[in-house]
Amino acid sequence: MQDSDRRRRRSQERTALVAARDAATEPDTEEAIALADTAGYEVVGAVTQRRVEDPDYWFGRGKAEELMRRVTNTGVDTVVFDGPLSPKQAYTLGELCPDGTQLLDRHRLVLDIFAERAGTREAGLQVRLAELRYELPRVKMAVRLERQAANERTASGAHAGQGGGRDEKEHRRVRDLRERIERIGAKLDSLGDVAADRRARRHAAGFDLVAVAGYTNAGKSTLFQRLATDLDLGENDRRHPDEHSTAAADDGLFETLDTTTRRAELDGRRVLLTDTVGFVADLPPWLVESFETTLSAAYAADAVLLLADASDPVDRIREKVTTSREILADGVRGELLPVLTKVDRVPDEAAADLRAAVAGALSAEPEDVAAISTHEGDGLETLERRVAAALPRETATFDVPNDGETQSLLSWAHDHGVVHDVTYTGDRVRFGFEARPAVVERARSRATR
Numbered sequence: 411m412q413d414s415d416r417r418r419r420r421s422q423e424r425t426a427l428v429a430a431r432d433a434a435t436e437p438d439t440e441e442a443i444a445l446a447d448t449a450g451y452e453v454v455g456a457v458t459q460r461r462v463e464d465p466d467y468w469f470g471r472g473k474a475e476e477l478m479r480r481v482t483n484t485g486v487d488t489v490v491f492d493g494p495l496s497p498k499q500a501y502t503l504g505e506l507c508p509d510g511t512q513l514l515d516r517h518r519l520v521l522d523i524f525a526e527r528a529g530t531r532e533a534g535l536q537v538r539l540a541e542l543r544y545e546l547p548r549v550k551m552a553v554r555l556e557r558q559a560a561n562e563r564t565a566s567g568a569h570a571g572q573g574g575g576r577d578e579k580e581h582r583r584v585r586d587l588r589e590r591i592e593r594i595g596a597k598l599d600s601l602g603d604v605a606a607d608r609r610a611r612r613h614a615a616g617f618d619l620v621a622v623a624g625y626t627n628a629g630k631s632t633l634f635q636r637l638a639t640d641l642d643l644g645e646n647d648r649r650h651p652d653e654h655s656t657a658a659a660d661d662g663l664f665e666t667l668d669t670t671t672r673r674a675e676l677d678g679r680r681v682l683l684t685d686t687v688g689f690v691a692d693l694p695p696w697l698v699e700s701f702e703t704t705l706s707a708a709y710a711a712d713a714v715l716l717l718a719d720a721s722d723p724v725d726r727i728r729e730k731v732t733t734s735r736e737i738l739a740d741g742v743r744g745e746l747l748p749v750l751t752k753v754d755r756v757p758d759e760a761a762a763d764l765r766a767a768v769a770g771a772l773s774a775e776p777e778d779v780a781a782i783s784t785h786e787g788d789g790l791e792t793l794e795r796r797v798a799a800a801l802p803r804e805t806a807t808f809d810v811p812n813d814g815e816t817q818s819l820l821s822w823a824h825d826h827g828v829v830h831d832v833t834y835t836g837d838r839v840r841f842g843f844e845a846r847p848a849v850v851e852r853a854r855s856r857a858t859r
């Protein structure tokens with residue numbers, strides 16, 4: 411986002427208090443404040459408590475009342491809770507706070523950010539699905555509470571005879587939500603099928619698929635642009651709607667929401683590189699699932715670069731890598747390559763410990779963690795070699811007649827993989843060819859005539 415956009419947004423910004431609770435340690439409000447800021451709120455203060463969750467008030471009741479007094483005194487219009495609120499907690503806290511106060515939990519906040527930034531139809535559908543899944547249990551809760559109140563009124567003789575009609579209406583709201591969830595899910599499934607077909611075609615054309623993944627603000631888009639721009643073949647075809655020439659890279663959370671794919675050549679291998687949406691901690695499974703169409707780019711890739719920001723404190727690095735690993739979980743088919751980014755922001759001697767922290771969170775060895783600075787260009791060549799080495803490959807040697815068909819086979823081979831050691835002897839040509847196994851198979855059948 412441009413500075414001028416940020417400034418414009420800030421002038422119409424709303425104010426918020428952050429509420430944070432942690433059972434084990436003093437709550438850390440940094441990420442909640444950054445999320446609130448990303449969503450366009452000016453955070454004027456925080457109320458924190460070290461305590462186990464209360465089923466009604468989330469905080470302890472006394473702390474919840476203190477929070478609401480702060481709301482009145484500061485005049486903020488919003489409270490951001492750094493955690494999920496159950497429908498019941500949202501209801502109880504809503505009763506406690508001044509009229510018109512907006513209560514946002516972490517899930518709702520992330521959804522609001524996603525909703526504002528979704529740029530493609532697919533991202534929009536994913537956000538809508540997640541919103542409906544968020545709403546469903548809350549609508550059910552509201553229905554239950556309204557029914558309870560109606561029953562009480564009926565028992566006391568008031569409004570007798572109106573409950574049935576209202577019940578019917580509330581049931582319809584729940585049913586309507588369920589139907590919309592199903593409809594959007596089906597649409598996303600079919601978009602997912604289209605994406606899977608496209609990936610299969612790209613594999614058949616000799617491309618390896620490499621995804622850049624990791625926590626939000628880890629430096630994914632910056633690396634993506636560097637690799638794709640420096641090594642762009644200059645013939646980016648635009649047949650596919652998700653191949654754009656730019657992906658936003660900026661200092662802020664969730665700058666990228668739509669997957670973007672471009673060509674790159676990494677150590678001689680033709681790859682299609684995909685930039686993906688950033689991860690954030692404490693997302694519920696239904697929210698992660700809603701983004702499955704986006705995540706499938708990482709799941710289906712031949713190699714996934716998992717980025718971690720070296721300028722974070724070491725504990726945060728561990729937490730963020732763990733979160734990223736959990737979101738990717740067992741879905742990733744290709745090799746996971748850990749990468750420590752922005753090493754220009756830490757002293758050389760600190761990098762070793764940070765690599766060990768990344769490795770520890772992934773049950774890998776510190777040597778497996780590439781250390782790079784995209785800004786300075788450090789470590790990029792090594793990284794490219796590692797990616798290329800992780801891609802599925804097969805090597806074959808061809809010994810074929812030196813004729814027109816072989817020349818066309820050779821030029822096809824150059825386009826689909828790496829050709830080496832071409833030697834001409836008499837009327838024969840010999841060359842080595844390295845590519846995806848399916849591509850080598852196709853070269854074999856073209857050579858057999």
Ligand SMILES: Nc1nc2c(ncn2[C@@H]2O[C@H](COP(=O)(O)OP(=O)(O)OP(=O)(O)O)[C@@H](O)[C@H]2O)c(=O)[nH]1
Nearest residue numbers: 627628629630631632660661664665666688784785
């Ligand atoms: N010093 C330094 N800063 C970097 C480097 N790489 C990225 N950054 C900065 O880190 C910030 C985030 O970079 P992005 O590439 O937008 O991060 P991202 O992972 O795509 O973020 P989201 O799309 O929001 O998840 C930007 O301000 C970049 O300029 C690096 O090698 N060195």
Ligand SMILES: [Mg+2]
Nearest residue numbers: 630631665666
């Ligand atoms: Mg990005």
